[in-house]
Amino acid sequence: MSTVDPQRRVLSGMRPSGRLHLGHYHGVLKNWVKLQHEYECFFCIVDWHALTTDYDDVGNIAQHVSDMAVDWLAAGVSPSSANMFIQSQVPEHAELHLLLSMICPLSWLERVPSYKEQQDQLHHKDLGTYGFLGYPLLQAADILLYRAGLVPVGSDQLPHIEFAREVARRFNHLYGREPGFEAKAEAAILRLGKKTAKLYNSLRKAFQEQGDTEALDTARALLKEVQSITLGDKERLFGYLEGGGKVLLPEPHALLSEAPKMAGLDGGKMATSHFKGGNSNAIFLRDTPAEVEDKLRRMPTDPARVHRDDPGEPSRCPVWQLHEVYSDEPTLHWVQQGCRSAGIGCIDCKGPLIEAVQAELKPLQLRALDYQDSPEVVRNILAEGAERARDEARETLIDVRAALGLNYR
CATH class of the missing domain: 1.10.240.10 (Tyrosyl-Transfer RNA Synthetase)
Structure with a gap:
């Protein structure tokens, strides 16, 4: 069973689509540098996501990945404080994406706001592919794979976090209801001790009968401090609070960042793209x-x-x-x-x-x-980050495979 505290773990990623600019720095990287000292952070260069829109132009992906890693490090992201890695070097992302695709309704993907928006914005590209339709699910898998409870995003990304929550909720509903769940949960309550059990039951009742979300938060905090029960019982009691089953994949929450709006050189939003005349719209971090x-x-x-x-x-x-x-x-x-x-x-x-x-x-x-002068150092940082990420990802997939009946040992 997982010992991860989701509310202490952060997952965030960035597509390698070109050099990073001041918008990335003020909108994302400065926040990451702060978060890495407050949470257990996983920062992922999501190269598979780049393929969802640029599958026909892959010649620069490797260079974009390298440039992005250098820019992250230069901005202050520290490999001793955070896990930096490349998505495709952790194949467990693909496996969880595949397994979650079995339970994800097609209509959920079609209603994600960015699906139609990006098709309109990138009308010159053929985006009628499964990869583009399914990228919100891949993004959900990126988050859920690490049982990350917090995802730093801007307000425009909130629908993606809610989508990941819905996927986690559906997975837990389908596979967290182990045989005899209620009986096992009631037995686990008794093992809390008389005083703690009474408090747990009153908080659970306040949430389920009155919708008291403060009671839910208090009960969750109470369970985190309990040392007298097994991890399996603790997961049952987390799920029992909300009337569900075991929490196999914790639902993530948005960590809204209050980043300043960074105007581009044409007055619009700063971006890697170009405006009229072929000039760049951005000031890049390594501009002279x-x-x-x-x-x-x-x-x-x-x-x-x-x-x-x-x-x-x-x-x-x-x-x-x-x-x-x-x-x-x-x-x-x-x-x-x-x-x-x-x-x-x-x-x-x-x-x-x-x-x-x-x-x-x-x-x-x-x-x-x-x-830039030590590319081998950068490669080693990313490789070590991928190994640490794989260790965590494997633990999640052990539980996911078992829940799906794919445990053949």
């Missing part, structure tokens, strides 16, 4: 100081400021969005006042921003150089 300066100087500003002495409005200017991330209060005040009064020009406005971005990227780029 000269490249950073050139990109920001060419960045469009408030369209109302046609001439130097035209007053502007910062809220209409994409450069202002970057100032909100990088600038201190005095600088923000200077920008607002100077822009609205036409006291400063757009080139003046961009000066302190250029310096701030260059200063933030400098230490990261120095660390990146060390890893």
Whole structure:
């Protein structure tokens, strides 16, 4: 039986689709660096997910994976504090995906919002494939394989977490109802001791009869502290709280991140893609100081400021969005006042921003150089991370196979 505490374990991943930029850094990586010191973290380069949309252009995947690993390390993700690995080096992801596909209704996949959205956005690609339709289930398998209770996401990813919860709930409902489950659960309650058993029963009743979610959380915390029962009995009692069976695959919860919006160089969302003219929409983490300066100087500003002495409005200017991330209060005040009064020009406005971005990227780029010059070190980090990940994944699949009757020993 698993000894994992799902609420102490985090799983997150990223598609290797190109070099990482400031949007990745502020939206994901800075949060990961913090989480790795607070939770047991598994950070996965999901190369199979890249194939769901780019199956016809695989020539750069290996380089993208290598670049991503270097960028993660340079940003401060530490192999001594977190498990970094490549999805395809842990084949258990594919096995759990296959097994879960047997119980996942087709309609669940078709109703995931991103299914239609991405088909519309990527209309030039043929996405009428099983792999693309099934990628939310692969994502669910990525999470459930490690019994991760927490998944750091933005609000746009909440439907995917809810989908993973539904899959886990269905699996537990189908296979957690072992013969004589209720009798075994009631016997386990007696082994809690008189005082703890009474408290457990009252909390269970409060949740099941009144929907008291605080009582459910209290009961779960109570069970985590109990040392007098076996792990098997503990899993039964976790499931019995909600009226179900044994919790074989814990339901994950979203860990919402409050990342700042990172404007792209065209005023839209910063992305790896390109905008009109073939220029990049992003400032990449390993752009040189000269490249950073050139990109920001060419960045469009408030369209109302046609001439130097035209007053502007910062809220209409994409450069202002970057100032909100990088600038201190005095600088923000200077920008607002100077822009609205036409006291400063757009080139003046961009000066302190250029310096701030260059200063933030400098230490990261120095660390990146060390890893770029030592590719074997990066490969070893990923290989060791994959071995640790496989150890955890194998434990989950032992229970999953047994639940499905695939235990032939």
